[in-house]
Amino acid sequence: MSEIGRKTDLALNLSFGTYEEARAWVGRKSEARPCEDEINWPAIKQFCSLVQDANPNYWDEATARRRFGAIISPPGMLMVWQMRRRWSPSGPVEEPILATRIPLPGDTIINISTDSEFFRPMKVADRLTVEEEVVEITPEKRTRIGTGHFITTLSTFRNQDGELTARNRNVLFRFTAAGALAEGSR
């Protein structure tokens, strides 16, 4: 592991291995996992204040009730509901997202693209469950920032009634930063 992996106190919990080992992960699915929190209004307002979204479906109960029966989550929060707290009374949360558990050589990650589909509203008090699947891992590629592998995962979200709510395809670059620039010449 190079310097970058040790520099931070917030461990990424990356698994290390070869591309051959990684390929065995294609097609693997995680167990369906309940999101930590139910869809909730304070988190929605916090997110909307970040991006300055004034949509009344997120702020105005009367409007949102009339349209959806409740305040709804912005679609942009889909991946937020999937995030986990770093600590709980049972200890630090060690199980990272599926993509970081794939054994590969790269010591850092950066997100590249998403393709998200929204099938039904995420209403306040809904409890989402997410299931992840490894769709593709590319051979090693060299890019502007470093050399590594592109990992595609598919997350499927269902609500407490088992109804398909959203789907998100995510591409993440697992890489080692290119040497000269990583030394800080930039």
Next chain:
Amino acid sequence: MSGAENRAPRCWEDVTQGEVLPEVVMPVTLSLCVLDASATRDFFPGHHDRDYARGQNVRDVYLNTMFFHGFVDRMAGAWAGPAAWLLRRRLDMNLPVCVGDTMRTKAHVIRHYQEEEHGLVDVEVEVSTEHGIGVKAVLTYILPMRADLEKV
């Protein structure tokens, strides 16, 4: 952008292909990145630790994917109105958008079409900074038809 603009529903019949959406400008400060980390619960160090970001060959702390989901949805959603339903969003991160940059959006309707009984629009959004295009996205909305508007 005012809340009032946001409250006006837009119907599918009133949209034309090529229509340009209002620009949104937002500076990227370290405070914004801190708010981003907390509001999205994303404590990946590239989003708050400058040394880590530089070790990744990135100029400085940078905004995360979830920020851009919310940001492009907000800018296109303010135009589409609160009766629109975002059906699909494809988003590519082209360059990291870092502390010190100023984001400017450029967006227009690239497709105006019907599928089954639904009126759809595809909106293309680019978020650029002084360094080039940071993010490119295509958002597909279902817009209400004029006849539906009194119901929503």
